[in-house]
Amino acid sequence: MTLSAAERLTSTAARLFQEKGLSRVGINEIIREADVARMSLYNNFQSKEDLAMAAYAAMSQARREAINAATAAAKGPKEAILAIFDLAERLAQAPSFTGCSFINLAAHLGDDDERLTDLVRRHKLGIRLQFEDLVRALGAPDPVMLGRQLLALWDGAIADSFIENDTAPIRAARDAAAKLVEA
Amino acid sequence: MTLSAAERLTSTAARLFQEKGLSRVGINEIIREADVARMSLYNNFQSKEDLAMAAYAAMSQARREAINAATAAAKGPKEAILAIFDLAERLAQAPSFTGCSFINLAAHLGDDDERLTDLVRRHKLGIRLQFEDLVRALGAPDPVMLGRQLLALWDGAIADSFIENDTAPIRAARDAAAKLVEA
DNA sequence: TGCAAAGTATACATGTCGGTCTACCTAGAT
C-alpha cells in the first residue's frame, strides 16, 4: 500500500514549508522531493495555495494532537500546562527547528491571502483555547486572560528560541507559566 | 536640502519591508516608491541584501530609541517595564502593523543569509538586555531569567496581536509582566 | 479482456526577480 500522489505531496510540502517557509519553496522542489509528476500536483490541487492549505492544515492538526497527548499524560491541569512547555522544548531541539510555522507563515502572507491568514488565526485560537480549558479546570479567576498570557509566553519563547538557537527562552517561559498559574 | 538617493532608498525600503516582508518587496517597487533610478540603488548598495541590512539596522535603532524614550519618561523601573508594553500596544494600533519586523525577517531568511540572521539576533539581544537592566535595578533575584520571560511575553504578545488583529494579547501580556515583576 | 482513473514525461507560456550595461544629464567647486 504505497502512498498516493496527493498524500506524498501534502506531507512533502508540509516538511519543506516548515523548514524553509512558504515562499522559499517552489513547485519544482516539492514535486522532485515527493517524486511525483508536475501534472499530478495540478490534478490533485488547483494551485500552490491549495496545496499549502492542505499542508498547513495537516501541520495544525498534528500540533494540536501532540499537545493533547502531552496533556493527557499529565496528572493534573497544572502539570499539563508545564508539559506543553516541555513539548516546546523538545520540538526546539530538532535540528530543523525554525520556530512556529504559523507565525512564520503569517510573515509570508499578503492582504490577498485570506484563506491562509484565516488558517493561521484558527490555529492560534485553538491553541489558546487548549490553554484556557486547562486554567479553567484549575479555577483561575480570569481564564481568558491567563490563557492569552500562556499563549504569549509559548509563542514568544518559541520565536526567541529559534532566533537565539537555544532552548533557554523556553525553559524561562515554562518557569513564568508556573508562577502565573500558581497566583 | 532634499534627501540623497541613498537616504530615500533606506527609509523607503524600511517602510516596505516592514509592511510586506523582505521577499515580497522587489527592487522595482523600492526604486519606484523612493523615486530613484535603478542604477542609483546599485551605486549606493552592492545588492538588495546590503540595502536590507541598512534598512533593518535603521529599524532596529529606531525601536531601541523608542523603548529608551518610553522608559526615560517612567518614574521607576517597574513603571518603565509597563511603559514598554504600552508602547507595544500603541504600535499595534497602527493600521500597517504587521507584528515584529525582526521575527518576520527571520521567517524569510535561509541558511545562507548569515548577516541578516545575525542582525536579528543582535536586535533581540539588545531588547532583552534593556529588560534585564530594568529588572536588575529592581533587585530581582534572577534578572537574566526574568529578562527572558519579559522578552517572551513581549514577542509573543506582538505576534498574537498581529494574528488576531486585536491588542488584547498585549494588554494581557502587560498584566503578566506586572505579576512577574512583583514576585 | 477491456476500459476508466490515476499517474507520467516534457515542452511550453508568461511573468517577475535581482542585477548589469551604456549613454546621457546635471549642479557645484576649482
Add this chain to the structure above:
DNA sequence: ATCTAGGTAGACCGACATGTATACTTTGCA
C-alpha cells in the same frame, strides 16, 4: 569654463517562478 561626482533612463540578461497543453503509460476492477 571645465571637470567631476552623483543621478537618470531604459534596454537587456539569465534564472527561476507558477501554471498549461499534449501525448503516453500503468493499474485495478468489472
